[in-house]
Amino acid sequence: MVACASSLSLTVLVAAMMASAATAQLSATFYDTSCPNALSTIRSAVTAAVNNESRMGASLLRLHFHDCFVDGCDASVLLADNGTLVGEQGAIPNNGSLRGFSVVDNIKRQVEAVCPRTVSCADILAVAARDSVVALGGPSWTVLLGRRDSTTASKTNAERDLPPPSFDLVNLTASFANKNLSTADLVALSGAHTIGQAQCQNFRDRIYNETPIDASFATSRQANCPRTAPTGDTNLAPLDTTTPNAFDNAYYSNLVSQKGLLHSDQVLFNGSSTDSMVSNFASNASAFSSAFATAMVNMGNIAPKTGTAGEIRLNCSRVN
Ligand code: HEM
Structure with missing residues (x-):
């Protein structure tokens, strides 16, 4: 009986591990039922922002890079400093240089209006990067989705992992x-x-x-x-x-x-x-x-948080 119970718990454990491996996959169709208008909402907002200022396309593309290279594509870069959190925006490669935060906040507000608590800020960054490239005449690709947002950020890791322009x-x-x-x-x-x-x-x-x-x-x-x-x-x-x-x-x-x-x-x-x-x-x-x-x-596949890890932030610049 004891052996049986432990083999059952082993089976449950293996099944749970397989499920978590399966949810660790991003998917192109992740929002197809939960938020069918997510991608078109992001695209309209990005197109408007880039039409208003073409450099914004570059700034949004770079935000996704600086997000993914620091503990994975989890929107950690978007967390603003507050009383308890020292975020990545003040890190040397980012400080006075990263732009586009208010554009992302604005996109998130529009996405929340069509699908509350559904679309992560990390996915918004990945889609906005693609739509920015397209808006400036570059190639398109299918963005894999299902990333979740971090509840932390790391200035230390940003300074450790983002390459400086002096690198050989x-x-x-x-x-x-x-x-x-x-x-x-x-x-x-x-x-x-x-x-x-x-x-x-x-x-x-x-x-x-x-x-x-x-x-x-x-x-x-x-x-x-x-x-x-x-x-x-x-x-x-x-x-x-x-x-x-x-x-x-x-x-x-x-x-x-x-x-x-x-x-x-x-x-x-x-x-x-x-x-x-x-x-x-x-x-x-x-x-x-x-x-x-x-x-x-x-790059968009770097260490995504999926399944029940992290959260879907309501406001991209702060944890829930
Ligand atoms: C290979 C290592 C890289 C280094 C050392 C590097 C470094 C830099 C530096 C120093 C700037 C100028 C920042 C400033 O003066 O404020 C910059 C701008 C930029 N980087 Fe990179 N970068 C690298 C890779 C990437 C990657 C992989 C992407 C995106 C896929 C990217 C996208 C951009 C864009 C679009 C800008 C212009 C941003 C704007 O005008 O707002 N970079 N990068």
Whole structure:
């Protein structure tokens, strides 16, 4: 009898483990019955925000990256500091740099109005990233859904896991490998820098001290980014000097002509193993589009909270 009870509890345990493994899968159809209008609501709001300011597409795409690299895609990046929580927004890679929080809050309000307590902020970020890319002329892909939101955030882990622009290829590869992403994912995802802007402090060293760099490109960037720091550090430059607001493959042609803005961009084409991938993406837009779509799905799969883990936040910037 004892043996029987323990074998029954073992069966229950195994069944429970299998169920939790099954719910750990994200699914494209997750909201099809619970919130059929979720995706169209997010898309309209993103399209409106990007039409209002094209850079917002870049900012929303980056939010998803900075979410996923810190303890998985769980909307931890959206939690604002309060009396009890030291969030990720004040972490070095994010502070004064991440944007789009009020746009996400606004999307969440609209989604709550059609489906209360149903759609996670983490999923909103994943869908908004895709819709931003599409709004700026880039590829589309099917977003897997069913992530839940964290009840915590970690400034420490943000500073540990988000790669800085000073990284060389070896460190970048290691940082991505640490999130189960390949070198191919690294090269494709870096193509996100075909849109958006960077602050002078993040490329000053490159435009004054680094070789190789296209001389006229360096001179033109220096005009708006003084050599010494005191003022002007927040001056901005487009990450893609050729077509700053179009999600295309010009980022890679820029790298081939030594016009990468960040050090971490140019190291992808600097006489190493990733050169051939960069050249391929520079000359083959559809190869880039499909690699980017695949890599975004891979990034969106980083350590999701599913099933009963976490919560569905009512307001993306604070826990329930
Ligand atoms: C490979 C390692 C990466 C490094 C070192 C890096 C670093 C940076 C830095 C320093 C900036 C400028 C921030 C500022 O000056 O305020 C930036 C901007 C941006 N990053 Fe990355 N990034 C990386 C990968 C990615 C990935 C994987 C994505 C998305 C898939 C991404 C999307 C963006 C976008 C869209 C912007 C512009 C944001 C805006 O204009 O608001 N980055 N990145």
